[in-house]
């Protein structure tokens with residue numbers, strides 16, 4: 001569906017709720033609701049503000065679904081994630097997401113009839129097909145079974161030489177699980193070799209250290225005066241030691257001439273060197289050996305494995321990308337593939353020295369950025385998320401402020417707006433990115449920029465210049481992904497402090513707050529059996545859960561501007577993140593469009 005005409009953007013007045021109240025819309029990233037025990041960091045942490053919503057105003061607090069089909073994922077076994085969560089929050093409807101769309105295209109075989117596949121197929125006779133992406137069954141950025149089907153489909157469609165460039169996970173799945181995924185892939189490739197094609201793993205590295213950086217390239221980033229552009233940030237020393245869990249050194253992870261940890265083209269360059277140039281500090285004869293060996297380093301983990309290439313008996317890399325080859329990035333999720341897509345696609349490119357730019361046919365699994373049309377070739381069309389709440393509200397006079405720190409900035413802007421970069425109307429919107437800490441993993445600085453984000457939100461609320469002030473507080477999620485329980489407790493406390501600061505400002509201006517989360521993470525830090533008992537690994541150690549969860553998330557409304565009779569209805573028991581947009585439109589004094597998921601609130605006459 002295209003954009004409605006100007007009149008169609010007009011929202012009807014809500015019959016009972018007034019306009020003109022300032023609304024704080026707060027997303028706690030990775031903050032689910034789970035049984036209280038010692039591995040529930042939200043329970044362990046001192047979080048009086050979030051606790052008070054539940055205990056003092058139970059009719060204005062409830063749980064909503066944040067995983068599975070409620071956010072457009074294929075099944076109820078799929079945990080939520082930031083992309084689908086913020087898409088649902090912003091769009092007010094449930095769209096079949098990348099994971100699902102790729103499943104359907106593979107199952108029907110339509111993927112092979114599409115323009116994207118035809119384009120890469122042109123190289124099958126004389127070139128190599130390279131597949132680059134995250135190797136796990138996490139289902140957040142990619143899925144192993146989709147890669148397996150694609151390999152089989154490529155073989156059936158005439159690919160003669162295939163090279164897979166793997167990125168190990170340990171973030172959406174258990175740390176250490178990479179070895180198993182690589183073994184499975186090796187078996188599949190060996191089966192293909194028996195069928196007469198030359199198929200091998202060519203390179204690899206940990207997702208957070210190699211290739212999968214995010215949010216460097218989204219356009220229209222707003223930098224307030226005096227905060228500096230990213231490019232002008234101070235460089236760190238040429239060899240930055242990386243602090244790992246509990247502050248220890250990940251001794252094999254030393255930036256060579258590096259400077260920034262996140263949002264860093266060096267991450268993409270490390271991948272480029274291995275994947276395209278066939279150059280990496282570590283060389284192995286096979287990938288299982290590579291991952292096993294690199295994990296022997298005491299502080300090593302799947303997320304941060306250094307780059308490696310696979311070499312033949314003469315020591316030559318088995319799969320650099322060359323002229324005439326085809327390349328597919330098989331992640332369906334955009335944020336951590338967009339930077340590589342630029343490096344592969346753009347002729348004019350100055351982010352790092354590519355050294356050699358092979359003439360290739362490149363396609364993404366999906367198109368990662370609809371505004372930039374990046375990449376121009378893709379195997380499956382992305383979800384068409386249109387008519388988001390942000391766009392409606394801007395058309396209805398709502399002035400919006402959105403803010404987070406770098407690692408989640410695109411979540412409250414790009415994902416919120418339906419994977420669209422930039423403003424709807426720059427006159428009415430202001431997006432502020434606070435640069436994230438660099439050169440560390442976030443368990444070392446679990447407070448991150450929560451207080452700075454809250455201060456920006458507070459100032460925006462008090463300024464009177466905005467009707468909606470929207471933030472993402474990243475702590476529970478980003479620290480939860482490190483698997484460091486102690487640090488995650490600190491992270492949850494500071495997120496609670498930040499919420500307090502924001503609702504205090506709302507109190508001062510007579511506004512309304514809506515506090516929710518995009519999916520679970522910090523509320524459960526261990527892998528459990530079916531009965532909920534924490535699982536131990538074969539050495540008797542706890543299996544730490546670095547990933548998101550299947551838990552529901554809380555939503556709380558309140559503030560002096562909330563109409564006295566407003567409360568959660570009890571006839572939407574299955575409500576999920578997609579119901580929040582209509583709720584917020586109501587609180588701004590509007591009815592939601594009729595095809596939006598129903599509002600969570602009602603107004604009873606007192």
Ligand SMILES: O=C(O)[C@H](O)COP(=O)(O)O
Nearest residue numbers: 081082083140171172477
């Ligand atoms: O990309 C990541 O960091 C993880 O895979 C998912 O986390 P997010 O969905 O919260 O960004």
Ligand SMILES: [Mn+2]
Nearest residue numbers: 029030082518
């Ligand atoms: Mn998230």
Ligand SMILES: [Mn+2]
Nearest residue numbers: 030477478481
């Ligand atoms: Mn996360």
